[in-house]
Amino acid sequence: MRLLNRLNQYQRLWQPSAGAPQNVTVGELAARCFCSERHVRTLLRQAQQAGWLIWQAQPGRGKRGRLRFLASPASLRKTMMEQALEQGHQLSALGLAQLAPGELRAMLQPFMGGQWQNDTPTLRIPYYRPLDPLRPGFLPGRAEQHLAGQIFSGLTRFTCDGQRPSGDLAHGWDISADGLRWDFYIRSTLHWHTGDTVATSQLYQRLLMLLRLPALNRLFISVKRIAVTHPQRLTFYLHRPDFWLAHRLASYCSRLAHPDMPLVGSGPFRLTLFTPELVRLESHEQYHLSHPLLKAVEYWIAPQLFARDLGTSCRHPVQINIGKPEELATLSQVSSGISLGFCYLTLRKSARLSLRQARRLVNIVHSSSLMQSLAVDENLITPSGTLLPGWALPQWDDREAVPLPARLTLAYHLPVELHAMAEQLQRHLAELGCELTLIFHNAKSWDGAHPLAQADLIMGDRLIGEAPEYTLEQWLRCDPLWPHVLDAPAFAHLQATLDALQILPDEEERHAALQQVFSGLMNEAVLTPLFNYHYRISAPPGVNGVRLNPRGWFEFADAWLPPPEC
Structure with missing residues (x-):
């Protein structure tokens, strides 16, 4: 980036006097810029032609010339960023901002939120961490799950309320009388993000x-x-x-990419850039459902910018603020709700932990002030009183407190609130004579190598997006947690039970049967929910159509920006 180098050199010329006029020799300027005198003369000529400074040289070797500055490096950087954005060079804009880490916040923030760039509506979301690669199947991060739903389509999708599957790539389906054959009718007007027609055989290949x-x-x-x-x-x-089949196909993990190009889909937005610093989506003009109202959505990722700034999306992953610092007073909470997903505690019954001891641990968690005293942001979490609405926690008589084991081991993974929960539980159990060893698994799930085999207690986060009852069935069927929490006979019985309830064609019957499965797990003190998150989305007045979805984000296809005033 030649322009970046010129700006960097200009910064070196500016710094000694902070922009005040200087009497200086060409040799001194060359030393500042770590270049030859010949090259610094070229830099001075180019900067003067660009209107950045005025250089008045004096005849004679070693004579001091007069250097006057007409623009500050900050103003030049802002102008260059605006030009780069107008031309669609987002990475160049980020590169310009990263020249001055100390000023990164001031530089980037004016470009956040809703902007019309080059006559196209663009929504820029500041984000606190790089996004993980989008790979087929299950993804641990809420942001990645949401992103997959914007880029890829499935045979089915969930309705707007997130409760039931409806048509997507397939406009409809039929089920045979015995439930053993499902015919999905594929739309005839489908296109990949490349513009090529979607062939049913390609969907078949990706499903395999x-x-x-x-x-x-x-x-x-x-x-x-x-x-x-x-x-x-x-x-x-x-x-x-399997009367969950349409639900399974609607889940984000079953969205279908091109069989030969894993980042090409047919969803409302196509992926045009995916780097650790910037992710850019652009609307898919040939999308088969309602077309997006935005041209582009960008994640601007700068952890050093957003780590302590409460005016960005980075206060917490479940609290998204779209806007600039000067707009904080005008930001309004456009959507909020309590997540159906929850952080959980599971207990493995063994020779070291009996049923009565496990139930006492659950009572300690829910009956003491342990969760209320967690050192977390105010209004971020709320203790769980139910697993799902109407799925109540069991009540046990704890008048006779059974002694706890002398030693137990707790394994837990992200989110960070579970750090506070683990340490609080460790202190509380120590007062009761139980030494709790903590093992932190630095990941968002139990996929891959994990410490589950070493643990008596396990804490994690169960994300729930659409169709909460189905999502919980999927959790029991697929998560590597359960073969470690349950012994082999109990796990086999659980899977057989899931197989039995999936054949029930009536949805209410399936939900009731699944509730009984989870009631049994909670009554045996195998599983207890800990707390739910408060989802919040705030936006400035100019960003419209933002509505919280079950995953704690908002549908990018529904957001829109009014055109600028003439």
Whole structure:
């Protein structure tokens, strides 16, 4: 970036006098810029032609010339950033900002929120961490799950209220009387983000690739085979009926990328840039459902900028603020709610931890002031009184407090609130004569290498997006947590129970049966929820159509910006 180098050199010329006029020799300027006298003369000539400074040289070697500055490096940087953004060079804009880390906040923030750039509406979201790569199957991060839903389409999708599946790539489907054949009718007007027509055979290929993933193979365990039975029809043949099948296909983990290009989808937005500093989405003009109202959405990722700034999206992953510091007074909370997802505690019954001891631990968590005294941001979490609305926690008689084991081990992963929870529980149990060893797993899930085999107690975060009852069934079926919490016979019985309830065609019956499964786990003190998060989205007055979705984000396709005043 030649322009970046010129600005960097200009900064070196400016610094000694902070912009005041200087009497200086060419040799001194060359030393500042770590270059030859010939090169510094070229820099001075170029800067003067650009209107940045005035250089009045004096005849004679070693004579002092007069250097006057016409623009500050900060103002030049801002102008260059605006020009780069107008020209669609977002990475150049970020590069310009990163020249001066100490001023990064002031430089970037004016470009956040809703902006019209080059006559196109663009929404820029400041974000606190790099996004993980988008890979097929399950993703641990809420932001990545949401992003996958914006880029890729599934055979089905969840309705706006997030409760039931509806058509997406398939406009409809039929189920045979015995529940063993599902025909999905594929739309005839589908296009990939490349502009190419979507072929049913390509969707078939990608589905087969997904089913080779161990976690998704468990999710679709009832599928015997898939076939293209017509150029516009995909047919699923099942071993046993599975009336969650349309839900499974609507989940973000089942969204379908191009079989040969894993980052090309057919969703409302196409991915045009994915770097640790910037992620950019642009609207897909040939999207088969309602077209997005924004041209582009960008995540501007700068952890050093947002780590302590409460005026960005980075106060906490579940609290998104879209706007600039000067707009904080005008930001309004446009949508909020309590997450259905929860942080949880599971207890593995063993020779070291009996049922009565496990129940006492659960009572300690819910009956003491332990969660109320956590050192977390105010109004960030609320203790869970139910697993889901109407799924009440069990009540046990704890008048006779059974002694706790002398030693226990707790394994837990992110989010950071579980750090505070683990330390608080450790202190509380120490007062009761139980030494709690903590093992922190620095990840958002239990995928990959994990310490579960060493743990008596386990804490984690169960994200719930759409269709909460189905999501909990998926959790029991696919998460590597459960084979470690339950012994082999209990885990096999759990899976058989899930197989039995999925064949119930009536949704209310399935929900009731699943509630009984979780009631049993809670009554046995195997599982207890800890707390839910407060989801919040705030935006300045000019950003419209922002509505909290079940995953704690908002649908980018619904957001819109009014055009600027003439």
